[in-house]
């Protein structure tokens with residue numbers, strides 16, 4: 001069966017861990033959107049792997065990993081990531097990793113344009129990862145992007161880069177940011193591309209043939225539903241469709257190839273970067289940071305933490321077509337006396353059970369909470385769902401009821417083995 005793994009909150013829900021867990025029974029793992037703004041953590045057999053662009057299946061032997069057409073690829077970033085993981089014993093061969101020839105390329109100047117845009121926004125900045133994601137997707141939609149297939153023709157790429165740099169350098173000059181020459185850009189790109197070239201192929205027929213042969217394909221979502229360019233807290237979002245539909249447009253496999261959609265969420269809520277976060281809670285943030293938890297994998301920034309928000313989750317289950325929930329980090333709440341679940345927002349006296357579209361309404365959204373008793377015991381050693389304390393089961397049952405989706409997996413620790421199947 002083909003499965004989409006999608007984030008239901010603002011990213012960092014634990015997608016990497018769930019993808020890794022499900023990879024054992026899969027043949028292929030595919031990324032369909034985003035770039036190396038993603039940071040997916042997998043902990044297995046005592047080793048901690050961080051995957052940004054590489055699908056998390058890369059750490060398994062004998063699995064094919066595909067970077068699909070909807071992804072934006074930073075060549076030097078990807079080579080550094082490959083080398084970092086090779087040093088941990090991961091093999092990255094052309095047989096194991098395929099890169100779509102239709103994927104767009106993140107150039108060094110896209111990262112500087114990302115920085116320029118943030119400077120221009122001032123106190124309204126998005127708090128991006130500065131990986132050039134927005135500018136690369138802008139160029140794609142603006143029809144002036146450069147794709148992996150274009151890199152195969154160096155002269156053509158030189159012409160395109162030279163043309164693009166005229167406008168780019170003008171923008172960068174305004175913000176006192178470094179200027180680029182075509183020579184320097186091409187040198188960086190082609191040094192990295194030499195390593196990547198054997199991996200480049202038309203990935204669409206590969207996936208189509210795998211589907212028709214009844215292979216099991218996993219789609220690894222990046223970011224989360226509330227960072228989706230359409231469904232998220234616009235403009236404080238990323239620049240791709242992070243929701244389940246993005247897996248199809250980003251890979252070339254059609255919707256009828258998909259068997260199930262696993263939505264990943266934490267047992268609480270976190271967010272890194274700017275933008276609305278109604279259930280944020282200083283006490284919970286301090287508590288989790290004190291445990292050494294909830295620091296960003298990509299930027300090291302502390303993530304804001306807050307109570308579980310089922311307004312977001314209900315919406316996320318709708319737009320993704322979630323068939324099962326994976327609730328991670330349940331153990332993060334182990335010590336808490338009482339827990340809050342947000343069931344709706346009060347916006348100017350009106351109750352909302354779905355997120356508003358109006359960006360100003362977010363600032364006036366007051367969470368309406370339900371209080372549940374905590375379980376006050378260590379869940380990290382549980383190996384079966386049935387071993388969870390009764391209060392933890394009740395918390396999860398209420399979460400499921402409020403979101404309208406059944407629970408399929410529960411995470412009680414960062415390790416591969418700390419995953420409970422329901």
Ligand code: GDP
Pocket residue numbers: 007011012013014015016017038039040041042043297327328329330331332410411412413414415418
């Ligand atoms: P992703 O971007 O969705 O893959 O998530 P990240 O890896 O950025 O962040 C999730 C963090 O939670 C990582 O540090 C994981 O190791 C960790 N994690 C995932 N599931 C669990 C869990 O059930 N319990 C605990 N304690 N940590 C978890």
Ligand code: IMO
Pocket residue numbers: 007010011012013037038039040126127128129130131132133134221222223224227236237238239272273274
């Ligand atoms: P994973 O896949 C959490 C956030 C950034 C910023 C906004 C836009 O690990 O869940 P961008 O660089 O994409 O233009 O930044 O999106 N963001 C993430 N937050 N997890 C991620 O990925 C994220 N990728 C982007 O912090 O608020």
Ligand code: MG
Pocket residue numbers: 011012013038039040041297
């Ligand atoms: Mg992450």
